[in-house]
Amino acid sequence: MAENAGGMDQAAAPGARAPVIEAQGLVRHYGNVVALAGLDLLVRRGEVVGLLGHNGAGKTTLVRVLGCLLAAGAGTAALFGLPIADPRARVEIRRRIGVLPQDPGLYDRLTAEENLASHGRLYGLADAHLARRVGELLELVGLSGERRRRVGTFSGGMKKRLAIARALVNDPGLVFLDEPTTGLDPAATHAMHEHIAALAARGGCTIVLCTHNLAEAERLCSRVVILERGREVASGPPAELERRFGGARRAEIDARALDAPAVEAVRGAAGISAVRVVGPNQLELDLGGDGALPAAVAALVAAGAEVTRAVEVRPTLEDVYLRLAGGDAAGVGDAAGGPDTAGGGDAAGGPDTPGGGGGARK
Amino acid sequence: MNWRTVLTVCGRDLRDAARNPGALVPAVVVPLVVTMALPLAIIYLPVLTRVPLTTFNWVAIFYAHIPPAVRAQLSALPAEAVEFYALAVYFFLPFFMLIPAAASTVAAADSFAGEKERRTLEALFYTPATDGELLFGKALAALVPGLAAAWAGLAAYTALIDVIGWSRYRLLPLPNVTWLLAGAVLLPAMAALAVALTVVVSARAKTSRGAQQVAGVVVVPAVALLVMQSLGVAYMGWGMVLLLSALAAAGAWLLLVLATRTFRRENAVLYS
Numbered sequence: 296m297a298e299n300a301g302g303m304d305q306a307a308a309p310g311a312r313a314p315v316i317e318a319q320g321l322v323r324h325y326g327n328v329v330a331l332a333g334l335d336l337l338v339r340r341g342e343v344v345g346l347l348g349h350n351g352a353g354k355t356t357l358v359r360v361l362g363c364l365l366a367a368g369a370g371t372a373a374l375f376g377l378p379i380a381d382p383r384a385r386v387e388i389r390r391r392i393g394v395l396p397q398d399p400g401l402y403d404r405l406t407a408e409e410n411l412a413s414h415g416r417l418y419g420l421a422d423a424h425l426a427r428r429v430g431e432l433l434e435l436v437g438l439s440g441e442r443r444r445r446v447g448t449f450s451g452g453m454k455k456r457l458a459i460a461r462a463l464v465n466d467p468g469l470v471f472l473d474e475p476t477t478g479l480d481p482a483a484t485h486a487m488h489e490h491i492a493a494l495a496a497r498g499g500c501t502i503v504l505c506t507h508n509l510a511e512a513e514r515l516c517s518r519v520v521i522l523e524r525g526r527e528v529a530s531g532p533p534a535e536l537e538r539r540f541g542g543a544r545r546a547e548i549d550a551r552a553l554d555a556p557a558v559e560a561v562r563g564a565a566g567i568s569a570v571r572v573v574g575p576n577q578l579e580l581d582l583g584g585d586g587a588l589p590a591a592v593a594a595l596v597a598a599g600a601e602v603t604r605a606v607e608v609r610p611t612l613e614d615v616y617l618r619l620a621g622g623d624a625a626g627v628g629d630a631a632g633g634p635d636t637a638g639g640g641d642a643a644g645g646p647d648t649p650g651g652g653g654g655a656r657k
Numbered sequence: 658m659n660w661r662t663v664l665t666v667c668g669r670d671l672r673d674a675a676r677n678p679g680a681l682v683p684a685v686v687v688p689l690v691v692t693m694a695l696p697l698a699i700i701y702l703p704v705l706t707r708v709p710l711t712t713f714n715w716v717a718i719f720y721a722h723i724p725p726a727v728r729a730q731l732s733a734l735p736a737e738a739v740e741f742y743a744l745a746v747y748f749f750l751p752f753f754m755l756i757p758a759a760a761s762t763v764a765a766a767d768s769f770a771g772e773k774e775r776r777t778l779e780a781l782f783y784t785p786a787t788d789g790e791l792l793f794g795k796a797l798a799a800l801v802p803g804l805a806a807a808w809a810g811l812a813a814y815t816a817l818i819d820v821i822g823w824s825r826y827r828l829l830p831l832p833n834v835t836w837l838l839a840g841a842v843l844l845p846a847m848a849a850l851a852v853a854l855t856v857v858v859s860a861r862a863k864t865s866r867g868a869q870q871v872a873g874v875v876v877v878p879a880v881a882l883l884v885m886q887s888l889g890v891a892y893m894g895w896g897m898v899l900l901l902s903a904l905a906a907a908g909a910w911l912l913l914v915l916a917t918r919t920f921r922r923e924n925a926v927l928y929s
Contacts, residue, residue, distance in 0.1 A: 325927075362783050365923050386785045394783040398776040402669065404676040409669075416665040417784040445676075461780065 312339040315469050315501045316361060320370035323356050323525070330356040332525035333370065340468070343495045343502040345516035347509065347616060353525035354505040355397060358471045361503075362394050374469060390418060393462035393470045397477065399454045403447030407438055407457050410446055411464055418465040425464075432460035436490055452483030459490060470494070473505045484511075491515050513612045523620045533612050540618055541610020543568065543581040546588045549604040550576060550595055560598035564590040582607065658793065662786050666794025670768050671801060680767045684760040684802045688810035691752045696814065700744055701821055709740070715887060716740065719748060722889020738826035745818045746830050750839060750893040751886060754879035754901075756810050757848030761803030762872045765852045768795045769859030770868035773925065782922045792917055796852050803848040811840050835895040843898050846905035851875045853912035860919065878905075 316338040323331040331353045338344050346354045359365040361372060363385040375391055377384035401410050408429055415425045433439040436456040446454065455475055462470055475491065476484040492515060495502055506512055512519050513533045520530040529536055550557070553576050561578060562570050566587025571579040580591055592605050674680045703709070723731070723743060731739045772778045781791065815831040822828040832840075855872040862868035878901070885891040 359926070364779070364782055364926060386787065389783055389785040392783065394780065396776075396779045396783075398779070400775070400777040400780040402673055402777060403775070404673050405669070409672065413665055413669040414780070414784065417662055417781075417786045419659070419661065419785075458780070 312341055314338065314376075315340050315342075316372070316374055316503070317376075318361065318370065318372035321357070321360060321367050321372060322369035323353075323360055323365060324368050330525050331360065331367070331370075334522070334525060334527060336372075336520065336527075338469075338501060338503060340501055341498060343491075343504065343515055343517045345512035345519040346503060346505045346522060347507075347512055347519055347612075348522035348620060349507070351524075352522040352620070354522060355473055356525070357522075358394065358473050358503065358505060362392060362471060363388055390465065391468050393465060393467035395455075395458050395462045395470070395472045395475055397473045399458035401446045401454055401457060401461070404445060406443050406445055407433060407449075408442040410457065411461055414461050415464040420465070428464060428466070432463055435463075435493070436460045437486070450483070452479045452486065455479060455483070455487060456490060459487075459494075463494070467500070469501045469503070471503045471505070474507065475504070476506070476508055476511060484508075488514060509611070509613045509616055519612065521616060521620050528619045529615070536615045537610045537612060540615045542614055542618060544583075544587075544610075545608045546580045546582055546591070547573075547604070547606055547608055548578045548580065548591065548595065548602060550578070551601040551603065553578070553595075553600050557595055557598040557600040560594040561591050564594040567591055576603075658787075659790055662790045663794040663797065666786065666791055667798040667801070670795055670798030674764055674767060674798070674802060677767065680763050680802070683763045684806045687759045688756050688806045688813070691749075691756055692810040692814040693817065695752065696745070696749065696817055696821075700741060700818075704741060704821060704825055716744065719743075719887045719889075722887070723747075724889070724892055727892060727894070734828070735826060738822070738828055741822070741826065742828065742830055745822070746833065746835070747893050748886065749814070750836070750898075751879050751882040753807060753811060753814070753839065753844065754847050754882070755876055756807040757803035757844050758851045758875045758879060759803075760806045761799050761848045761851040762855050762869055762875060764802045765796070765799035765855035766859060766862075766865040766868035766872060768799050769856055769865075770862045771865035773859075774864050779926050782926060788920050788922065789917060792856065792913075792920060796856060796913070799852045799855065800845075800848050803851060804845055807844040807848065808840060811836070811844070835893065835898055838895050838898045838902075842902040843905070846902045846909065847875075847879075849909035850905040850912070853909040853916065856916045857912050857919075860916065860925070 314337055316336055318334065318336040321331045321334045321336075322329075330351075334353065334357065336357070346357065348354050356365065360367050361374060361379065363379050367379070372379045374388045377388050379385060379388060402413075405413070411429045411432060412425055415428060420428065429442075430439065433442050436459055438453060438457055438460070441449070441453065446457065449457065459472070459475065462472070472491065476487050479487060488511060491502070491504070494500060495515065504512070504516060516533065518530065518532050519536065521528045521536075529540060531539070548561075553572075558570060558572060558578065561567060561580065564587070566583040567580055567590070568583045569581035573579045580588070582588060588605060588607055592602050595602050703712070720740060720743060727743075727747070731743060734742055772781070786794075815836070818831050819829045822830050851872065854875050855868055858871045859865075859868040862871065882891060882893070882901070886893060891897060
């Protein structure tokens with residue numbers, strides 16, 4: 296789970312932030328296809344948690360189950376301490392969450408303002424407060440100049456921004472953003488990142504972000520949970536995951552006069568665990584410790600090579616993702632067809648194999 | 658039931674439908690044809706050209722099958738006005754059942770199956786609105802255009818018939834008790850039946866057009882009644898109006914109960 300059993304214990308620790316989502320053993324099937332296979336998740340107030348995984352990994356299904364739209368086949372979950380299995384609690388939960396679905400699902404024939412206002416009324420917001428709130432939100436997402444324009448004339452990026460505003464109309468304590476930048480061009484994606492970052496910076500709001508975009512997760516999320524076939528395979532802050540699961544520390548060296556003796560000299564340098572010649576004047580090294588790169592450079596210089604560039608390459612979240620969940624990305628979920636189309640199915644998963652003490656589970 | 662929520666859902670759907678030409682056309686065209694074009698062609702032109710209405714075979718059949726009680730009532734009228742009165746007051750009433758059936762079916766299909774099609778339901782389902790509030794609000798929104806069209810059509814038809822009747826025979830045939838009852842109970846009941854049937858069908862249909870096609874069967878009773886009336890099997894007196902209203906209302910109620918009990922947000926999202 297996002298935080299393991301030890302993490303759960305921390306919920307009671309003095310000063311720990313209150314849990315907003317507590318889910319244990321969530322299971323959801325679409326026919327014979329497993330979408331969630333005993334998933335645990337703990338999200339605390341103010342966190343920005345990224346759910347990563349390929350199509351059909353279970354991200355959307357998880358949002359729909361936690362958003363009280365789909366019933367879980369097994370397991371328990373509570374949002375704000377309210378159990379999602381209780382019909383009365385579900386109404387209160389819905390009152391306190393905001394959701395941006397994969398498809399913005401706006402009313403094209405209504406204006407931006409009308410879309411937000413009619414949505415806000417469903418939360419029982421008083422007209423005067425709602426009018427103010429709609430104005431603030433349109434300002435927040437940069438659409439105040441378009442408030443009286445019909446949404447059908449909006450670009451995809453504008454629709455996504457308006458849908459984010461709609462998800463915030465009730466001032467929710469928890470926001471689910473399901474692939475907010477899918478289908479957007481780079482400029483619109485950048486703008487969307489700015490909006491999400493601003494939302495997170497306001498504080499008090501917990502965000503669960505489903506995404507395929509690893510750079511997005513790295514930039515926006517305080518913690519990521521990597522899902523595969525409805526199970527968590529790793530979780531933690533991006534930097535920690537990169538350190539723990541990004542593979543060996545690597546370095547790239549460009550050098551002139553890079554002959555065989557020079558390469559052999561590097562192989563013999565302290566802390567160098569592997570050397571790969573990737574070009575006539577370029578080496579790639581696996582580093583075993585902090586002093587390994589200077590030692591390698593010194594060995595090359597001593598062997599008569601002229602080093603023009605030497606940099607350590609930090610592992611990225613992409614390295615972590617490809618290592619932990621990327622192996623069988625192709626076709627996962629797509630095989631399921633219906634459920635995947637329904638937004639969150641998965642290819643049949645194997646038996647649940649909950650891991651031990653957090654970090655990666657496989 | 659939170660009525661503000663119901664009215665919000667209803668208001669949004671009405672606003673959305675008002676900007677949808679596809680939903681507006683049936684609400685305007687059907688009443689226009691039924692209340693203006695047909696009476697002008699069937700009643701006014703023969704009256705104007707002084708061609709006896711019974712010259713037309715189907716009118717002769719209709720006229721020949723008028724029950725004795727109605728015929729006795731008609732005998733009090735000037736002889737030249739009898740055919741006009743019989744057609745205007747009795748023959749046309751079943752046509753008005755088509756108006757709410759057609760307009761409400763289109764509006765309801767657009768509101769329920771159409772939302773599935775446009776994928777606007779998921780965001781709606783994350784709100785605290787209950788299933789009952791959502792269903793009731795959307796059903797109300799679908800009911801309004803059909804009923805408004807039917808009442809407007811009824812008023813226009815009444816005016817047209819009275820203008821013809823007064824100018825030709827110094828008669829004001831409408832409104833009478835039967836037509837007032839039809840406006841007050843039959844047309845709302847027919848609109849409710851059309852909406853309820855469309856709601857049930859929409860739960861299984863993926864597109865609004867598919868829902869319309871299936872729910873279109875709601876016009877069958879109106880057409881059947883036209884045929885039955887032409888053959889003298891049934892006649893649109895106030896008793897028939899009340900009976901049909903009761904049947905339509907009961908059907909609508911049963912279908913709405915069925916819709917409420919079988920409605921699942923999950924299915925509406927997964928199978929869209």
